[in-house]
Amino acid sequence: MVDLTKFDPTLNVALLGAAQEAINRALQYAPHTQAKLAQLEGQSVQATISEPDFTVTILLGKTLELRSVYEDKVNASIEGPLREYLAAAAAEDPAIGLINGNLKIRGDSRLMQSLQGVLSELDIDWEAPIAEVLGDVAGHQIGKALRGLFAWGKHSRSSLERQLSEFIIEEARLSPSKLELEDFYRDVRKLQQNIDRVEARVKRLVRQRAG
Template identity: 25%
Template sequence: MSLTNLLCGLLETGVNQLHQLDSSAVIKRKQLNGTIIGVSLKELDIPLYFVISDQQIDVLNKFEGQTDCTIRVSFSALKQLQDNHQLTNLIKSGELEVEGDIQLVQQFANLLTDMKIDWEEHLSQKVGDVVAHKFCYHTKQLFKGAVTQSKAIEKQAALYITEEAKLAPSGLEVAYFCDQVNTLETETDKLLLKLDEKLNQQS
């Protein structure tokens, strides 16, 4: 089995299993029933074809027919595809290329990323309500702690780069530089105006 076939199989199985836990997936699939969307991640440049029916999503690595929409997108921009306001910015920045109906892009992104899964409810069926609640509570707390730590590390790294290592200018230095540039531009305009007046007087 080729790497692409393996990727298609894993992706197809994973998405459809998650959709079984998502109560909103059926409605979203019905809205896109019969739609075929070609997707290529810019980091991998491997084309995948998502054939959507009201029953499931099939993921193929080859498709001979015509797709309803073709997308080339950066991995980092996948989540932003849900936001209609971000699509124009993503296209302008080159992180997203679309051939076809732009509305399909947003619907497709919602289908794959905006899953409403009640993990606590599903887990409680396996281990009981009390254990499921405690597990989900502590998992959420760990996630919040990880996010907080990540932001703190990012802030400390930015301070080190700008203040300690002096590898990049600080915000105040950038603002001061911009003010200096504006002042120089104003003074230059005044000087050119005076020079122009002098030349006119001599002529």
């Protein structure tokens, strides 16, 4: 919870206001997501970030409302340091990253699952806002080009990741492969077990000698 007595809300309110405006504008071009969100009308999720301290409450509905202060009970809450949120956002599927990461999630798990579904299906129709400005023909052409660009970007990112990992592991030998690592971990575990056994044996011998 925000310590209201020490909190100058101007900046938070400005950031959240701008974010709310941007999100709601983008949602207009994702009608499927907007319809799903409309089904969650009246429910609320609070995200608390520690290091640095920041709290936002999201009131769900056809349009989202982001609040810096919300004193009523929320349906679900997420809590954790900023790096965990960033890790979740950088995950291949942010929604799964959110659930499986090290963030503390409390409250209505069904609501969180619904939100996970909404996030993973998010698909913004870039063609619509362009067509509004430039007309249908140009909008369609540019939208097509943009979709191609995004798909190419996604493909090249995964292809680049694969090639980079091959180079690091196989060519430059900067990092061991997954199999080598598993072998190494198995050896470490075996060594640990042997040490435990020796320790137990030494203790037993010491006791026998003392007895």
